[in-house]
Amino acid sequence: MTTVPTAAMSDVRTTTRATAPLGRVLRSELRFILRRPRTLVALAALAFTPVIAGISVAIAAGSMSGGRRDDIAGIAMLVADNGLILPIFVLLLAMPMMLPLCGAMWSADALAGEASTGGLRNLLLAPVSRPRLLAVKAFGVAAVSLLAVTIMAVTAILAGIVLLGGEGMLTLSGSTMSVPASLGRIALLTLLVTIQVWAVAAIALAISSTTDHPLIVLAATTGGIVLFTVLGGIDTLSWLHPVLLTDGWLDMADVVRDPLPADGLVENAFRATCYILIGYSLALARLTTRDG
Amino acid sequence: METKKTVLSFAAAGTVAGVAGLVLLASPAGAGEAPPELPAISPDDLVESVLNTEIPALSGSVALENNLGLPLPGMPGSTDGAEIRVFTDGEGKHRVQLPDSGTETTVIDDGKTVWVWNSSERSVTKVPHGADGKAHEKPLESRFADPATAARELVDAMQKDSEVDVDGTARVADRPVYQLVLTPKPTERTLLREVRVSVDSETRVPLQVEVLANGQAEPAVKAGFTEFADGPQDASLFQFTPPEGATVTEQDPNEEFRGQAPKDLFGDLDLNTYGEGWDTVLTATIPNDMLTMPFDEARPGGDRGDRGDRGERGGFANGSDNPLELLGTLGKQVSGDFGTGYVISANVGTALITEDGKVAIGAVPEQVVIEAAEQMK
Numbered sequence: 083m084t085t086v087p088t089a090a091m092s093d094v095r096t097t098t099r100a101t102a103p104l105g106r107v108l109r110s111e112l113r114f115i116l117r118r119p120r121t122l123v124a125l126a127a128l129a130f131t132p133v134i135a136g137i138s139v140a141i142a143a144g145s146m147s148g149g150r151r152d153d154i155a156g157i158a159m160l161v162a163d164n165g166l167i168l169p170i171f172v173l174l175l176a177m178p179m180m181l182p183l184c185g186a187m188w189s190a191d192a193l194a195g196e197a198s199t200g201g202l203r204n205l206l207l208a209p210v211s212r213p214r215l216l217a218v219k220a221f222g223v224a225a226v227s228l229l230a231v232t233i234m235a236v237t238a239i240l241a242g243i244v245l246l247g248g249e250g251m252l253t254l255s256g257s258t259m260s261v262p263a264s265l266g267r268i269a270l271l272t273l274l275v276t277i278q279v280w281a282v283a284a285i286a287l288a289i290s291s292t293t294d295h296p297l298i299v300l301a302a303t304t305g306g307i308v309l310f311t312v313l314g315g316i317d318t319l320s321w322l323h324p325v326l327l328t329d330g331w332l333d334m335a336d337v338v339r340d341p342l343p344a345d346g347l348v349e350n351a352f353r354a355t356c357y358i359l360i361g362y363s364l365a366l367a368r369l370t371t372r373d374g
Numbered sequence: 375m376e377t378k379k380t381v382l383s384f385a386a387a388g389t390v391a392g393v394a395g396l397v398l399l400a401s402p403a404g405a406g407e408a409p410p411e412l413p414a415i416s417p418d419d420l421v422e423s424v425l426n427t428e429i430p431a432l433s434g435s436v437a438l439e440n441n442l443g444l445p446l447p448g449m450p451g452s453t454d455g456a457e458i459r460v461f462t463d464g465e466g467k468h469r470v471q472l473p474d475s476g477t478e479t480t481v482i483d484d485g486k487t488v489w490v491w492n493s494s495e496r497s498v499t500k501v502p503h504g505a506d507g508k509a510h511e512k513p514l515e516s517r518f519a520d521p522a523t524a525a526r527e528l529v530d531a532m533q534k535d536s537e538v539d540v541d542g543t544a545r546v547a548d549r550p551v552y553q554l555v556l557t558p559k560p561t562e563r564t565l566l567r568e569v570r571v572s573v574d575s576e577t578r579v580p581l582q583v584e585v586l587a588n589g590q591a592e593p594a595v596k597a598g599f600t601e602f603a604d605g606p607q608d609a610s611l612f613q614f615t616p617p618e619g620a621t622v623t624e625q626d627p628n629e630e631f632r633g634q635a636p637k638d639l640f641g642d643l644d645l646n647t648y649g650e651g652w653d654t655v656l657t658a659t660i661p662n663d664m665l666t667m668p669f670d671e672a673r674p675g676g677d678r679g680d681r682g683d684r685g686e687r688g689g690f691a692n693g694s695d696n697p698l699e700l701l702g703t704l705g706k707q708v709s710g711d712f713g714t715g716y717v718i719s720a721n722v723g724t725a726l727i728t729e730d731g732k733v734a735i736g737a738v739p740e741q742v743v744i745e746a747a748e749q750m751k
Contacts, residue, residue, distance in 0.1 A: 156476025159494055163619055213381055252617045254478040255471060256491030256498070324399040335476045341611070343459065343473075345601075349399065356395035363388030370381045 104218075111222040115188060121226065124184050128230050131180070132172040132238030136245040139168070153332045156254070160338075165242030166251040166264040170338050172238045173231070173275050177331050181234075181275065182282040182307055183300070185227045189286035190299035192219040193369070197294040212370045220287060220362060227279045235272045239265075255340040271337045274347060281327055281354035282307070284361025291368040324349075327357050409543045410550035412575050417538040420554055420573060424529055427578040429522050431464035434547065434602040436521055440595045441721075457600060460520065467612035482614040489614040498616040501625045521597045525571045525580030532556050532569065535651025546572040546581040547602040554580075564652035565722055566594075566737045577604055587722040587737075594722040648734075648746040655736035655746035660727075701727055708740075712747040 115121055139161045157171045173181075196202035205215055242248075251264035259267070286303045293299065310328040313319055323329045330350035336343050435457040459471040468483040477494040490499040536556040544551055551572040558564050565587055572582040582598025616622045648655045705716030708726070715728030717740050725735040726743040732750050734743040 153476030156474070156494055159477075159496055211377075252619075254473075254476075254493045255480045256478075256489075256493065256614065256617060256620075258615075258617050321400065325396045332475060336473075339471070339473060339478060341608075352395065353399055356392040356399075358392075359388050359395070360392035363385040363392065366388070367382055367385035370378055370385070 107218050108221050108225075111218050112225055115191070115222050115226050118191065120187070124187065125230055125233055128176070128180070128184070128234045129237045131176060132168060132234060132241045133245075135172050135175070136165075136168055136238070136241035140245045153335045157335055157338070160252055160254065161246065163246060164248045164252045165244075165246035166239070166248065166261070166268070167338060168242030168246060169235045169238035169268045170271055170335070172234060173271055174332075174335060176234060177275055177278065177334065178311070178328070179307065181227075181231060181279050183304065184230050185223065185279040185283035186286040186300055186303035187296075188223045188226050189283045189290050189303075190296035192223055192287060193290040193365075194293050194299050195290075195296040198296060206369075206372065212372075213366060216287075216291075216362070216366055216369050220284070220365075223283045223287060224280055227283055228276050231272050231276045231279060235268055239268065251338070253338045253340040254335065257340045259340065267337050267342075270347075271334065274334060274337070274351060277351050277354045277358075278327070278331065281357035281361070284358040284365070285327075286361075288361045288364035288368065291365045291372070324353070327353060329353070407545060410545060410575075412543045412550055412552065415540060415552060417540050417554070420540055420552055421529060421533055421538055423578040424526060424554070424571070424573055424580060429462065429464060429579060430577055430604045431462060431606050432579070432602065432604045433459075433461045433607055434599045435459055436597065437600045438595075438597045439593070441590070441592050461607050461611050463607050463609070463612060469611050480614075482612060484612050484614060489616070491614070491616075491620075495621070496617075496619065497621040497623070499623050499625060500616070521581070521583055521599065522579050524597065525583045528569060528583060529554070529556065529571060529580070532651060535559055535562055536569075541570070543575070544572060546574075547599040549581065549602060550575045551581055558652040562652035563739060563742050564737050565724070565739060566652060572598065574602070579604070585722065585737075590721050646750075648749060649736075649742070653736065653738045653742055655734050655738060655743055657735075657746055657750050658733045659750075660731040660733055708744065710744060710748060712744070712750065715747070717743070 139158075154171070154175055157167065157174060160167050161171050193202060196205065206212070249258075250261055251259045251267070253259055282303060285306070286299050289302050290296070290299045307328060310326045314323055314326050314329050330346060330353060333346050334350065336346050436459075437457050457473070459469075459473070461469040465485075466483070467485050468481070470481040472479040472481075478491075479493070480489075480491040482489045482491070486503055488501045488503070490501075491497075492499075533556065536558060539555045539557070541553045541555045544553055551574055554571040554573055556569045556571070558566060558568075567586045567588050567590075570582075570584040570586065570593070571580050572584075573579070574581050579602075581602055582596070584593035584598075585595040587594045646657045648657060701716040701718070705718040705725075705727070708715055708717050712726075712732060713728045713730055715726050715732070718725045718727070719740065723735060723737040724740050724743050725733065726740075726747050727733050728747065732747055734746040734750070736743055736746070
């Protein structure tokens, strides 16, 4: 191996240089997603939800209800005069449908959307490795999902402090947490919710890699979430429940219990990680075998 | 196309790993594990060590399961495997947390006062300890959350009328345990087959109690730790300050403390026991108005989530849909010296409820509850 000609070495170098630096590609992918009007509309809707929720609690304190959802109704009881719990409330409110759908939408755009406009064909033909292409797309979806959840949490913190006030955070266990500790819990929930959205987005990306129609991705993901929720509600299928991604979503109210019961939250994150792994693996397999 | 193959095998490995992770989540912990090796111990020594052990400072989670098919009054969490979190400092301070979907009831005994926090009502009930410095009575919510004490009391009460044996070892809450088995002596008239107490090999704290009925493979009642850690606990866990804006009600410690749930149910019941050991029959007299009250409001277990409404007595008898009528459909009508009543049989026990409100219940055949009812005044 010591006799490799210098020419070959320089060849290798030129090929490496031919691909753009990863940082720049990731930045441009993100800019590309954020420039789409529907992305901006979705982010704005997520940013306004906490404000609307905050105003309705401030006007009609105590009469908030979560419809048929016990977990939301329970937290809603604590929202009045307890502004820092508003981020927890809105994140849990958006967890079962709103946030997963946003994640699915970005995944749908990433591959199926590109395919429907013919853009994916160019990308597949370009001298870029398919795993790298998928990594860039997956990064874009993950980054914008994190951004969406964070925007929601931050506007909820502001709306909570301004509209509802309260010092520290009253937990479900009846203790009052200091402001830094409360912000820590909010950050934790933001992260946990993001991981769940990533899991949905990963599965959606796998579906996205098989079709040219972004709507199919959205429909399949929505159908999947509804199906999982229904299965999760059937007691005789309790053996199946630990496998369902949606199963732990309602238990995330655990972040406002004191002391923090970590077990369920860790299990949730682990379950989501499994789905992320499966989703990206399938997307990778499909993208690799897909003809240019 | 070597790289394509490599990529595909990576993808396959990733999928397999993800699926394996999910399977791991779905498989019950500790299944198929060999029982731990522990030094042999005689049944008498084990019983003695259980009865003499002080419950140390500990934290843990307690799960309750019942296959009775009957709603048990004040047995929280028996519906959906919800776990109860318990903490104690070993010196009389306790913290019990009963999480439910989006709500929590927290009971804290700080050594001087018992506090009950109910998040769904944002309310606090404060009960100072009585003059003797002891909590007059444990709130109902936390009474079931202490399998260790319950098991000790059970072993203490039952050992005289039981064959006591050590049936190997097992694992409970990830700790090696001895299985102490109490079986009724042949003279006992009971529907139960055995009571199985899992005793922690190290601390000798009972970690789990299972009650098994004749002809049933699954325990009829199972209460035990799913997580258990002994060691000093953070003192702040046993302090409570009512949060701002919460409704605080103070209760007289000398009154019967009934906790939040089955309010008013256990008052004036005139509880008595007949017999001893396995064929103990518990008798009580139900106030008349409760028997004729519409069923939904009398039912102590209630549905999940309506804890707030429970216990507030609503409109009285209009004659329809009251517990007595329901008994007619559930049970078998019997009559005797005690009057007329209904017998309800379950795998683990029998209950007799008469029309004038006498109740006899025990883990015994029908004959024994009727005998007990006949002795009632």
